[in-house]
Amino acid sequence: MSGHVLDELGLRSAVEADALAAGEKAFAPVHVGTRDLRIGTLLELLGRHEDLVPPRTGHLGNWEDIALGRSGPMDFNTAICGGGHGYPLIYGFTRTEADTEGGDEAYQPGSLIEQGKRDTLALHTWDGRHFVRRDRSRPLFCPLTRADVDGELVPLVDLHWRRMLKIPGYRFRQWATVLVDRGPLVTDMLTLLVEQSDATARQGTRLSELISHAVRLDGEVARCDVVREGTGYLLDGHRYPSARALAEAALVLVRALVEPAAFFEQLPALPPVLPVMSLQLTNVLFGLLDTHHPDRPAGTRESPFVTHLHWGARAMAGCPPRRGGYLTRRSTVRSLRAITAPLVRGFDEAHPVAFVLLPAQVFMLCPPSTSPADGELLTGLFRTVRTADPDGVHDVTLGWLREHHDRLSPYLRGRFAKGAGVPADGTSRDPAVPVEPGGFRELTFRQACAVIGAFEEALG
Template sequence: MSRTDMHPPAPPAADRGGAVSGAGLPVGRGGPGRAAGRLLDELGLRSAVGADALAAGEKTFSPVHLGTQDVPVGALLDALHRDPDLLPPRTGHLGNWEDIALGRSGPMDFNTAICGGGHGYPLIYGFTRTEAATEGGDEGYRPGSLIEQGKRDTLDLYTWDGRAFVRRDRDRPLFCPLTQAGVDGGLVPLVDLHWRRMGTIPGYRFRQWATVLVEHGPLVTDMLTLLIEQADATAKQGTRLAELISQAVRLDGDVARCDLAADGPGYVLDGYRYPSARALAEAAMVLVRALTDPAAFFEQLPGLPPVLPVMSLQLTNVLFGLLDTHHPDRPAGAPESSFITHVHWGARAMAGCPPRRGGYLTRRSTVRSLRAITTPLVRRFEQAAPVAFVLLPAQVFMLCPPSTSPADADLLADLFRTVRAARPDAAHATALGWLGEHGERLSPYLRGRFRPGTGVPSDGVPREPAVPVEPEGFRELTFRQASALVGAFEEVLG
């Protein structure tokens, strides 16, 4: 039976206009009929995303989740590769990417398929926490450890206690930008340690989300200042402060939801008063710069306020679109004529796998918040425009087994034929029945992808490098069908 091997890990933009890293990103760029905006017409998504309302200014933010649409997987991938400018970000986390790039990372192999296959590039989000004995740490990428060839070495972690950096136990998660690791008798910023290792991975030219913000630092600071000034702690229609600053981090690396309230012209964050909205916004950018220049941040850390504001995910998701992260290599051009079409690979939390799990981004409450953040920016800043957010569910690539498991590819090709022969709305039920009959024949590796709470394997089991394989029929599945299959796999194998 024929199968299609995906490309081995290669530079995500090697044949698509240059390197991902190091290129300045234009703001709000596109052009009538060009790039991402054309994608809506090619895939028949204009109505689903509410393009007319966006163009008329009636809406400022509108998402469409491909996991709810009958768009063939292959049609989307082909459309992406036809456009030399368009390359959607895959927002992975800071941490252990070595085994991901080698196709032996279990549930994290969807990163390999997307970034190694040239369907997207790794845009790294660094506002995460180290894994720990208590909940809340990043168990997917495990930034508090070094993992290679399935072997995990836990790091000695240090944070500031007001006088010096002291070693911390692993009872609680630590905010990565404020954490240092003990290496060869010295301290190295945890961000730098992982970034250096990630930079040695052949073909994976990572880009930091924070770098995009820093490159547009004055604009982002102005935007955040405006949003803070206009926020109302009790607003029902506008933006609430907690939707902009969702957490606060203390200098010892402890991060948690915060108490933030206006106090005259200033703002009190967990007991510390910032004198103005701009001062609060600038403090938020200090934390962003901790990711791009960790050494400078740690030098100034003793003189910083005792508590710093952390930008919310809602604001981050708006900035993904407004800062044009889906065009990482294109030089500046004319602004889009009416709205920005942002294309984005979201994983388990952001996109999920509808209908069983839809992810957080398209929830009604989240969309309300994203729209409330975008609206004043569109009204005040000429660089901003309404955003059509096209959410691509990365988890569909969990259905692509590694090249080291050819029997899995044959079995899944049989499943795909069965699903395609059934009614379009019967994918989930069909998969449940197929798994009941054939699921035990799948390899333990593939079955293990769908267990909850799993990340890069660190069980010490040696695994051969591999590339993801598209079983026959994978590209003919619609995203709605593929998402339903992943949901069925999670239900049965999780």
């Protein structure tokens, strides 16, 4: 099906499909935010291919108001996951929000948010002998954190996961479960990559591109250096005797997201520092492990290459050309190719990957059903945009905003504020669903990204 999807989207040449099929390339990304691909063309394709469901990689945390369409800048999740255009694949290697930078301020996993009201949780981590309460002075790694709920310490991961599974209509799936279900294969893959890596590689993979962070058992996580020492590897002072031992330790943290209670039982016996898989490796595994076919039996593989469609948000996809995401940066693509190539050579289960990055933020242009006037205004904007020169859409939108800024609802304008996440200001908002304004599906992704870039510049 790989080639058929690319043909239907007009992206075959953009990802050099022939080179992927011939094994001349191992990884090729295309950002549809830079392409003249109609939004409607993509959504119609997803409707025809019912087994093709691109993941929307959200974070562990507060999804209740997201599902009810009252999460402000996070409403693009509502449009995608509630609208059937994707499913929420939850990434749990995040940190609690804190007084210092580095925590997840969007999903705020260190708190419970419902109906716009935020209740901070009492958080506890291991001090070497006991679980002790921590203040908010620093972010804490979610898999290693417990919360006090009615006098009982429960894994923070489990607390949020149970709440998320109660949300009707949302097919939540853990990224970690995908890896654990294929644990022996993933361990073998990471072992091979570690063995073949080099700290100063120019063409191959650096160790830091595989293991990017180290986490201590008290929940402190930071960037790290992994140093080869003979046949072993030093991770922040702790020695793992082999590449396989390092890989197995990385999978221990992954399993902590799937079986948190069992993880905390064994925590006192674990090494003092554990390796955290990098985002580069994670993104490669998204494609290799077929996360875009969540209902397909494990072990089924596309051939001769994989076409992986993925909804990326502000960090991953951004809105080019004004603000691109990290995935298609030249340095990131080099790393993704260096990781994928030895896996394709070394494992029958691995095929080259065409990574089709879909910017989730285009759905920020779909106002809530509680603001019909916004929809009427945006219908007029889209009519103007569709007749404008593609390179001039940003400036055209800025001009439109100067005239119509005050007519847009505060809620819609607030979606584009800098650093905003799930609202927790105590304001009660009615449940809503995102509504596509007239002409939304006729926009190209390139046009929609230019419009959003202008909204962020004018309203952020």
